[in-house]
Amino acid sequence: MNSYERFCFNLLGERMKEKREPYSQLRNDLISARFRTQFEVYLSTAFVSAIIVGLSAAFVIGLITWVLKLPTLIKYKGAVPALLVPLSANSLVIGTIAVTIFSLLVFGGITYAAFIMYPGIEASNRRRNIDASLPYAINYVTSMSTAGITPAEIFRLLGDSPIYGESSVESRYIVREIDIFGRDLIDALRLVSASTPSKRMKEFLQGAMASISSGGNLTEYFRTKADQYALENRQTQKMFLETLGLIAESYVTAMVAGTLFLIILQSIMSVLSGDNRPLFLYAIVYLMIPFGSAMFVIMISSLTPET
Numbered sequence: 001m002n003s004y005e006r007f008c009f010n011l012l013g014e015r016m017k018e019k020r021e022p023y024s025q026l027r028n029d030l031i032s033a034r035f036r037t038q039f040e041v042y043l044s045t046a047f048v049s050a051i052i053v054g055l056s057a058a059f060v061i062g063l064i065t066w067v068l069k070l071p072t073l074i075k076y077k078g079a080v081p082a083l084l085v086p087l088s089a090n091s092l093v094i095g096t097i098a099v100t101i102f103s104l105l106v107f108g109g110i111t112y113a114a115f116i117m118y119p120g121i122e123a124s125n126r127r128r129n130i131d132a133s134l135p136y137a138i139n140y141v142t143s144m145s146t147a148g149i150t151p152a153e154i155f156r157l158l159g160d161s162p163i164y165g166e167s168s169v170e171s172r173y174i175v176r177e178i179d180i181f182g183r184d185l186i187d188a189l190r191l192v193s194a195s196t197p198s199k200r201m202k203e204f205l206q207g208a209m210a211s212i213s214s215g216g217n218l219t220e221y222f223r224t225k226a227d228q229y230a231l232e233n234r235q236t237q238k239m240f241l242e243t244l245g246l247i248a249e250s251y252v253t254a255m256v257a258g259t260l261f262l263i264i265l266q267s268i269m270s271v272l273s274g275d276n277r278p279l280f281l282y283a284i285v286y287l288m289i290p291f292g293s294a295m296f297v298i299m300i301s302s303l304t305p306e307t
Contacts (some may be wrong), residue, residue: 013040013041016047026042026120032126046116057103057104057107130198134198138226141158146219167201170201177191240304244300255296263285
């Protein structure tokens with residue numbers, strides 16, 4: 001906890017303890033994202049940051065509105081109710097107050113929403129990383145188990161191997177529950193499986209718990225899961241390549257052939273009509289093509305599995 005978070009917690013921490021139930025999803029996201037910040041501290045920081053950003057933006061935008069006298073530039077030529085006519089003399093003051101309040105609500109709300117959404121986004125990113133690295137981590141676990149290493153030591157070695165990404169992080173939390181809190185392996189697996197954002201990791205840990213509790217062959221369980229996740233990984237990669245091919249065909253059709261056809265058609269129409277300012281052509285070149293290409297890039301980036 002840094003000094004700013006400590007200040008926010010001292011200011012609102014006691015009140016935030018009452019919001020555990022309404023913000024249960026945020027609390028779960030913080031745990032799944034493995035944030036070290038406590039729920040009360042994070043929510044207090046969110047509220048204080050939203051207020052600070054909202055007030056700062058409201059002050060700056062309100063000052064610009066007042067100095068440039070922006071409300072006086074608005075001219076309404078329609079019928080105005082008689083009740084509002086006397087207010088026109090104070091349009092600068094009323095407009096500045098309205099813009100200030102609007103800026104406070106908008107920027108403060110955006111800041112607060114960003115704080116609330118960020119843990120969920122991080123938990124989703126961790127889920128993708130775990131799902132991508134889990135097949136390789138299980139292969140490592142299977143090799144260690146075949147060598148006769150105990151289950152607790154296997155998860156300790158996996159946690160010490162950073163090449164397996166977030167799967168190693170989950171293993172480190174299992175080891176932490178054993179070493180620091182004195183829990184046995186089954187309780188540690190149960191707690192981590194309840195908080196991990198990955199359903200595949202949850203299924204794997206719960207299966208390991210069942211195998212240990214029943215005295216089953218843990219090495220055989222690891223080997224079975226390694227084969228299963230390797231097969232699922234190949235199927236996922238195959239589906240991704242097929243989807244990528246479909247997106248590539250769509251891009252060529254929509255953003256290359258489609259825009260080229262529209263440019264030629266609009267150019268011919270501009271020549272025939274004698275239009276010296278073909279606005280639609282400008283919109284195609286400067287808006288449709290850049291934004292369309294950016295949307296395809298974002299789409300591909302969101303679909304690409306973690307490496």
